[in-house]
Amino acid sequence: MKKNLSVFLSILTAALTLSQAVYGQDGTGLWASAGLEKKIVKGTDLDVEAEYRLTGNLKTFDRWSAGLSLSTRLFRSNDKSFNVKAAAGYKFIRVQNPESVKYKGDSLDILDGQSPQFYIDGGHDFNQTFPYYENRHRFAASLQASWEISRFKFSLRESYQFTCSDSVQADRRIYRIGGTVEKYDPEAEDFVQVKEPDTDNMVTVWKSGTDKHVLRSRIGVDYNIPHWKFDPFISMEFFNRIDKEWTLAKTRLTAGIEFSLAKKHDFQVAYIRQDRNDDDEPAGPVVSISYKYSF
16 A cells, blocks of 8 residues: 555656646646545445645645535446446535736727736726635536446546526726816916826725536546556546537646555546636646545
């Protein structure tokens, strides 16, 4: 067991080091999870899982979550090589939304996301929303088919995911460049152009809750290496926004290894690469580690 854990930790350290070397200080995230799996009846399992996520080269809290799910086997062939499973669950997510800076003007050449000083130096108006926490509730239902051929295991999973977020308050800085107005000057006995001062105000804004419908399609393959506890796997997942005319929101590539100890302790370490930012997680590389105890 010590030898297996040593290999596991060595692979994790190598993945973190490589990711930091390639993507720098802002590029690496870490997803760490632990769970329990309880067999209710034959073919039906109850899962409980908690997860904690870091981003920004493991320096910034991204989110934590806790979830409950139930899965059951719908079909299995006589030789046990082909299986179909269904699952449904709920997850509570506590998210820290990062700071955002948005340009307020008509120019198409000025992009959002610059530093506040960039807009001030350029004489531009902007809104700066500071980081804030948000609660989300996620419901999911999935159907997965897997087929074992020799030592390969191919799988296809389709999952519908509905997420609703609670309304929340956030602090916002509203910076506006003072304009020029015409005022009457008694001494000059005439109207003159007067520059009004810039305004820099802090306000509290109310961000209403939102709903999000996503279809997640994942295809994967595992390989059982003879006489070795560490089994590699790779998968590709596509996230389609049902509520936005089936727009492809992002893709996620995952590759890693998994192994079990005493048939009860399951470990997994994986490298994840996501191609686009969204409100769930930023784009870029992630190292994922998970542990599950089955009983």
